[in-house]
Amino acid sequence: MKSAKLILDNQTIELPIIEGSEGERAVDITKLRNNTGFITLDPGYGNTGSCESSITFIDGEKGILRYRGIPIEQLAENATFSEVMYLLIKGALPTKNEITSFNNELTYHTMIHEDMKRFFDGYPMNAHPMGVLASMVAALSTFYPENSEGDVDNNIIRLLAKMKTLAAFAYKKSVGQPFMYPKNKYSFEENFLQMMFAVPSEPYEIDPVVTDALRLLLILHADHEQNCSTSTVRMVGSSLANLFISVSAGISALWGPLHGGANQRVIEMLSKIEKDGGNYKKYVNMAKDKNSGFKLMGFGHRVYKNFDPRAKILKSASDRLLNKLGISDPMLSIAKELEEIALNDDFFVERKLYPNVDFYSGIIYRALGIPTRMYTVMFALGRLPGWIAQWMELRQAKGARISRPRQIYTGSTLRGFVPISER
Numbered sequence: 001m002k003s004a005k006l007i008l009d010n011q012t013i014e015l016p017i018i019e020g021s022e023g024e025r026a027v028d029i030t031k032l033r034n035n036t037g038f039i040t041l042d043p044g045y046g047n048t049g050s051c052e053s054s055i056t057f058i059d060g061e062k063g064i065l066r067y068r069g070i071p072i073e074q075l076a077e078n079a080t081f082s083e084v085m086y087l088l089i090k091g092a093l094p095t096k097n098e099i100t101s102f103n104n105e106l107t108y109h110t111m112i113h114e115d116m117k118r119f120f121d122g123y124p125m126n127a128h129p130m131g132v133l134a135s136m137v138a139a140l141s142t143f144y145p146e147n148s149e150g151d152v153d154n155n156i157i158r159l160l161a162k163m164k165t166l167a168a169f170a171y172k173k174s175v176g177q178p179f180m181y182p183k184n185k186y187s188f189e190e191n192f193l194q195m196m197f198a199v200p201s202e203p204y205e206i207d208p209v210v211t212d213a214l215r216l217l218l219i220l221h222a223d224h225e226q227n228c229s230t231s232t233v234r235m236v237g238s239s240l241a242n243l244f245i246s247v248s249a250g251i252s253a254l255w256g257p258l259h260g261g262a263n264q265r266v267i268e269m270l271s272k273i274e275k276d277g278g279n280y281k282k283y284v285n286m287a288k289d290k291n292s293g294f295k296l297m298g299f300g301h302r303v304y305k306n307f308d309p310r311a312k313i314l315k316s317a318s319d320r321l322l323n324k325l326g327i328s329d330p331m332l333s334i335a336k337e338l339e340e341i342a343l344n345d346d347f348f349v350e351r352k353l354y355p356n357v358d359f360y361s362g363i364i365y366r367a368l369g370i371p372t373r374m375y376t377v378m379f380a381l382g383r384l385p386g387w388i389a390q391w392m393e394l395r396q397a398k399g400a401r402i403s404r405p406r407q408i409y410t411g412s413t414l415r416g417f418v419p420i421s422e423r
Contacts, residue, residue, distance in 0.1 A: 002016070002017060003015060003016050003017055004017055004027045006032075008036050008038055011036070013032070013035060013036060015027050015028055015029060015032070016028040018052075020052070021054075022057055022059070026049050033406070039406045039408075041408055045231075049226075050226055050231060050234070050403075051226070051234065051393075051394070051397070052397075053225070053226070053390070053393060054068070054091075054393070055067070055068065055088060055223060055225075055386070055389050055390060055393060056068075056223045056224065056225045056386070057069070057225075058224070058225050058303060060301075060303040060304045060305050060306070061305050061306060062306060063304055063306035063307050063308065063309050063312075064309065065224075065309045065310065067084065067087055067088055067222065067223060068087050068088065068091060068092070070087070070093075072219075072220065072309055072310060072313070073309065073313065075087075075219055076216055076219055076220060076313045079093075079219060080099075080187075080188075080215065081188055081189065081215050081218045081219055081222075081382075082099060082102060082103055082106065082187075082188055083099060084218075084219050084222050084385065085102075085160060085222070085385040086098065086099060086102050088222060088223055088385045088386055088388075088389040089156065089385055089388055089389050089392065103188075105157045105161070106157065106160060106161045106188065107161070107182075107184050108161070109157055109158050109160075109161035109162060110161045110162065110164070110165055110182040110191065111162075111165065111181065111182060112162050112165050112166065112169075113143050115143075116136065116139065116140075116143065117169075117179065119135075119136060119139060120132070120136075120169060120170075120173045120179075123173060125173075125174070125176060126174070127173070127174065128174075128373060129167070129170040129171055129173075129174055129373055129374055129377045130251065130254075130255045130373075130376050130377055130380070131255075132166075132170040132173065132174075133166055133167055133170050133251055133377055133380060134248050134251040134252050134255070135248070136166045136169075136170070137159070137163070137166065137244055137247055137248045137251060138244060138245055138248035139244075140155075140158070140159065140162065140244040141242050141243075141244035141245055144158055144244070145242075146242045146243070152243065155242075155243050155244065156243065156388055156392075159243060159244065159247065159384070159388065160384065160385065160388070163380075163381055163384050164182075164188065164191065164192040164195070164381055165182055165195065167192070167374075167377050167378075167380070167381050168180070168192060168195035168196045169195070170377065171196055171371070171374055171377070172195075172196075174371075174373065175371075177199060178199070178200055179195075180194060180195045180196075180198045180199070180200075181195070182194075182195060186206070187211070189211045189214045189215050189218070190206045190211055192214070192381070193206060193210065193211065193214065194206065196370075197369070209321065209324050209325065210325075210368055213317060213321050213364055213367075213368060214368065216313065216314070216317050217314075217361055217364060217365070217378065217382060218378075218381065218382040219382070220310040220313060220314065220357060220361075220382070221357075221361075221378075221379055221382030221383050222382055222383065222385050222386050223383070223385070223386025223389065223390070224383075224386070225303075227259070228253050228254075228256070228258075228259045229250040229251070229253040229254040229259060229260065229383065229387070230250065230383075230386060230387060230390050232249050232250050232252075232253040233246050233247060233249060233250035233387045233390055233391050234390050234391065234394045234403070235403040236249040236250075237391045237394050237395065238394060238400065238401065238402045238403040239402050239403075243388065243391060246387075246391050247384065247387050247388070247391070250380075250383075250387045251380050254376060254379060254380055254383065255376055260376040260379040260380065260383075261375075261376050262297065262298070262358040263298070263357075263358040263359075263361045263362035263365065263375045263376075263379070264362070264372055264373070264375045264376060265297045265298075265358075266297045266298040266335075266358055266359050266362035266363075267331070267362045267365075267366055267372050267375070268297075268372070269283075269296070269297045269298075270331040270332075270334050270335055270338075270362075271331060273334050274330050274331050274334060278330060278333075278334055280334050280337050280338055280341075281341075283296065284296070284338070284341055284345070288347050296338065296342075296353075297358070297359075298355060298356055298358045298359025298360075298362065299342055299348065299353040299354065299355055299356065299359065300351070300352065300353040300354070300356065301354075301356045301357075304356070305352055306352065306354075307354045308354065308356045308357050310356075310357040311354065311355055311356050311357050311359065311360055314357060314360035314361060314364065315339075315355070315360055317360075317364065318360050318363050318364050318367070321364060321367055321368075322363075322367055325367060327367050329366070329367070331366065332363060332366065332367065335359070335362075335363050338355075339355050339359070342354060342355055343355070361375075361378075361379075362375065365378060
């Protein structure tokens, strides 16, 4: 099928059919408005393709997720996070020399300008780390302006390297502790952990179990196609806004509880159940009652109609982590009970309400000692290479246009102005 036919006002319009490399098909309506005066209405863009992309492939029915064609399962098992960053941004896995050079650049640019440290003094003690992170990333644009393509390439490395420093500093500010500088001897994950948890004059030991769990979380969050925050980065970038401003907008979009804040809501739900005596069965029954207004957080997914492939990986990882660390936590025990019910109860199985990536990532972050308010920051840290790859792809796309959705106006029709004395 080369085209689709649409009949409007007795006029038949032929619209081209576009097919992707994995068989996804779309009706191209690029010229619909110019040729007919009609637009399509699709609230939330659930049925609208905003772009063609070669970065991430998802098949929600089959539970498939691939970065640049490589299954997420293989990357989770074998890759470092820096390899995944390189893959998403450059388009292919790096050679040994390429990854060595890439890691050296990330290490060289990890520090932030000393003047930026003063910005943190202006935030209140209880400032949410996501608000701090979004504004600090935007502020990077004032230190590293974009005047040439060479500046863009350098700023990509700068942002990849400095994001973890800004994230850790945002946390330290929120708890009133002194900042810890990055150390060249550490890997990406190790550096972040020591900047988060180390304190002056006290030794800090890097736990390889914790480091590997963090690596896994970052890889699984690295990109997820045209979600809310990624679409925001692309939309802002379509105006030719610089990288830092575009990513700052993505961080802001990710902050919402329906997006990146979902794993935080999982822990808040578990805390509520614990405070209510740990009676998880009561809340399961409430979730089944459509009139209760209660919803179990961390179950089901808008895209995956099967088991979220990332959740499968994290389920095994959470089991290993909790066993190795020997953690005894009532909230984590409640989580495991809820998981068991969701995987076996007909109500959840029939509706395919399986535990999703937010459920397991919330459990693992808690086990790692990451504070609840930092969960969305961790999500942003992982998603960063995907945002950058998407921003670059948009910039390089042939015929790229500034994003400008249409609307169906439903307000008042023409009426005149009435002076205040007559109102």
